[in-house]
Amino acid sequence: GAGVSQSPSNKVTEKGKDVELRCDPISGHTALYWYRQRLGQGLEFLIYFQGNSAPDKSGLPSDRFSAERTGESVSTLTIQRTQQEDSAVYLCASSLGPGTSGSPEQFFGPGTRLTVL
Amino acid sequence: SQQGEEDPQALSIQEGENATMNCSYKTSINNLQWYRQNSGRGLVHLILIRSNEREKHSGRLRVTLDTSKKSSSLLITASRAADTASYFCAHNSGGSNYKLTFGKGTLLTVNP
Numbered sequence: 001g002a003g004v005s006q007s008p009s010n011k012v013t014e015k016g017k018d019v020e021l022r023c024d025p026i027s028g029h030t031a032l033y034w035y036r037q038r039l040g041q042g043l044e045f046l047i048y049f050q051g052n053s054a055p056d057k058s059g060l061p062s063d064r065f066s067a068e069r070t071g072e073s074v075s076t077l078t079i080q081r082t083q084q085e086d087s088a089v090y091l092c093a094s095s096l097g098p099g100t101s102g103s104p105e106q107f108f109g110p111g112t113r114l115t116v117l
Numbered sequence: 118s119q120q121g122e123e124d125p126q127a128l129s130i131q132e133g134e135n136a137t138m139n140c141s142y143k144t145s146i147n148n149l150q151w152y153r154q155n156s157g158r159g160l161v162h163l164i165l166i167r168s169n170e171r172e173k174h175s176g177r178l179r180v181t182l183d184t185s186k187k188s189s190s191l192l193i194t195a196s197r198a199a200d201t202a203s204y205f206c207a208h209n210s211g212g213s214n215y216k217l218t219f220g221k222g223t224l225l226t227v228n229p
Contacts, residue, residue, distance in 0.1 A: 043217075091160070096213040107162070
């Protein structure tokens with residue numbers, strides 16, 4: 001079946017503009033995650049959605065960042081008034097819901113490379 | 118920071134050789150996972166080892182876990198040029214059963 005898809009694959013924007021990144025998870029995956037990866041670094045957790053529960057937004061770096069998810073489908077990550085330090089690859093992942101033995105395997109999309117000029 | 122640490126940061130070997138990467142973490146875990154990333158884009162899940170397991174195999178991959186030392190290792194045997202990628206370990210953080218903390222990764226280069 002289809003994997004996780006993200007769009008756009010690349011986005012170049014000017015400082016101060018808003019951007020919206022999209023993620024289509026694997027059908028049937030109740031959990032969805034957003035991560036940020038700066039050049040040469042590991043992944044930073046941003047936000048987690050699980051079914052209809054309140055999302056865990058603890059990783060969002062500032063109030064310029066927000067994300068939404070409708071049910072168990074598409075999610076959008078919005079960055080308002082972009083800054084140069086927002087330049088990174090934004091990765092989305094989906095998985096089955098968490099079990100009792102820790103995080104399940106996460107399936108990643110190809111990412112969106114954001115460049116803020 | 119609860120971020121895991123991989124070492125080495127970079128590893129360069131010849132095709133056919135074995136590659137060993139290590140990962141350390143600071144918190145108690147339910148499981149530990151290894152992922153591969155090609156060309157700075159999407160990650161691919163390689164293997165998951167639970168906290169009550171000590172060793173796990175998958176094809177040419179062998180993962181060990183030592184919870185007393187809070188460390189794990191990933192061994193790739195008989196490496197191939199196609200194994201060239203960054204490898205990350207990830208584990209639960211802060212008692213969460215869903216939030217993964219990723220290390221900074223090991224960049225493996227396999228020379229043909």
